[in-house]
Amino acid sequence: MTAGTSAPDRRVRRTLDALRAALVALMTEKDWDEISVQDICDRANVGRSTFYTHFDDKGALLLAGFEDLRRQLRAHRGKERGQRLGWARGLIDHAYEQRDLFRALLGKRSGHLVTRRFRRLIAELIKQDLARPRDERIHADAVVHYVAGAFLELLTWWIDARSPLGPDDIEHTFRRMTEPALAAVL
Amino acid sequence: MTAGTSAPDRRVRRTLDALRAALVALMTEKDWDEISVQDICDRANVGRSTFYTHFDDKGALLLAGFEDLRRQLRAHRGKERGQRLGWARGLIDHAYEQRDLFRALLGKRSGHLVTRRFRRLIAELIKQDLARPRDERIHADAVVHYVAGAFLELLTWWIDARSPLGPDDIEHTFRRMTEPALAAVL
Amino acid sequence: MTAGTSAPDRRVRRTLDALRAALVALMTEKDWDEISVQDICDRANVGRSTFYTHFDDKGALLLAGFEDLRRQLRAHRGKERGQRLGWARGLIDHAYEQRDLFRALLGKRSGHLVTRRFRRLIAELIKQDLARPRDERIHADAVVHYVAGAFLELLTWWIDARSPLGPDDIEHTFRRMTEPALAAVL
């Protein structure tokens, strides 16, 4: 029995990859809303109609690519089962290695679609790591979003401002502040 | 010396206000990018060319209106000079009273432009309240953005999810978590 | 010598017939330019690429089918060798029996390609029946086209307007007018 799951027509894969790569490249160059579907197709050497046979719009292309990231992060998460918010370091490292991509995803030039999606992803990861707050006036989701916002804004600032700090420093800052904050409510 | 050195021509004010109001109204109804300049003008009973004599684009109109908010917040801040992050309660109350507007500004339907601007505003407010961190591995701006992100995401979640919690609960949550976090680094 | 020098592979015949039938059916339903190659293929249960292995475009398919009609008319013509324009009655009857097809070929919904082809066919038939005009100011082809236009427009009007007149009446009208006209110039 051979591999070929369902004859994915090597060609299609190539087209999809080219589009994805083109989009990422363009995102590092200009604002999300300045990127037209035509731009992407030109860069990818793909006909515009071909684009539309695969995706509804550039947002769909982006979100499709997003699933990869999601999977990678979930994988990382598996490794660090021991520690609360153990995935954080993995994500910080990942963002550091792919600074350009993350600057495009999170930074000034990004679009609302991506950042919102990202926020959701982080919030989900965090939610799974936290117990219920002791204090009944404090809603569990409130804590989740507090931490998610803190983490993401810290990460975004770091990447976007091209700070000379290293991943260690960011993790250090995040843990140093988050642990007492959580200790106070959980 | 007479009153109107620049003779703001009552009419102009009326036009500007109508536009501002129209934009706010539309933002509570649909997504930022679904609002066209024509929509705004129709709603405000203003000619499209008139719009362009006053603003470059809908973003400019929004940011112009933003200054009002900024001033209000700065005023609130003055009153609470005693406490660190004293403005927070004022802003939380303000957001609560104008839920619809804030949902439009911060929530799902919002646009990247507004939220970024908002983030900057909050970060500035926070920066003025915080001392330098003791730990040299922790950058002052990192702390600022950590807190800003936490506060804003908490606020956004609260408003956007239409949580039944009251302003008290939100302030409580914010302070309860933020104080130990800051205590650990400042 | 065996039958199939070119071994037309029964299948091919089936495909071609299906396409032809599908086109005719569609022509009775909608305008020529509203029929897409995909429409034809769907109707004929034939792959679009198969269509293109047999025809350059839908025009080619139509003209291929046209040859049948041509042959039928030539056959009719043979029978009536005695009378000038003797084929006319045959064609009128034929058009009457296949009203739907002829309405599609000649009528409002038809296309330029078909009607032009039809005009040429009629003109050829007529040309073979007419002597040279006596009057040298009158060109033979002028007479041919005069009669062809008269005949075709009469026929088209009759079929397209769904007139209750019968083939007899049409032939009568045509002969009654054409004979004196020709008598005047030939």
Added chain:
Amino acid sequence: MTAGTSAPDRRVRRTLDALRAALVALMTEKDWDEISVQDICDRANVGRSTFYTHFDDKGALLLAGFEDLRRQLRAHRGKERGQRLGWARGLIDHAYEQRDLFRALLGKRSGHLVTRRFRRLIAELIKQDLARPRDERIHADAVVHYVAGAFLELLTWWIDARSPLGPDDIEHTFRRMTEPALAAVL
């Protein structure tokens, strides 16, 4: 009271004229269906969106221009009130003088839309000139379409084949054949 009927905005007129001229020019160069709206706009130095603010499609542009022709013919008709089918000579002359335009309108490269419209126009003109047929088996409209078809096909052949015959010869042929034909039925 000044002229300006309703301030037709000189500019609009210029745009419309440019488009009309561009279409006519293109029709003398290529087939009707090979002309794209973009072609027309390029030729007329007009934005494509401007085209669509004035016309639904190229057909609408053509038909708008057609009204001019219609008016001209009706005017000619007035002059020749004396004679049956008196307008014919005017139209023949007109077609001769504007051979290129008429070749585009009627000839091989033309489209179904135009020729149908033209047929209708001629049929209307003829209808007003003819009495009812004596023979009850002969429908008045049948005679109208007979003559219309004869005239148009004669005219078309003459123009399209670039025959060296002059307008005199064509009118001569037409009258010489049509008069006995009509005499036989009216």
Added chain:
DNA sequence: TCCTAAGCGAGACGGTACGTCTTGTCTTCCA
């Protein structure tokens, strides 16, 4: 009977045109 060339469907692909929408500039007229 096998096997080999064809016919065939499915559908990816680049391309062109469509008609719609929005943008920002501009001109013209009215109060």
Added chain:
DNA sequence: TGGAAGACAAGACGTACCGTCTCGCTTAGGA
């Protein structure tokens, strides 16, 4: 002198066809 009205060029959008192509499956017809 504003502002309203709206013409205009530009250009992106998503859709529809087109004609070309590659891919496997099937299915005869000749070995």
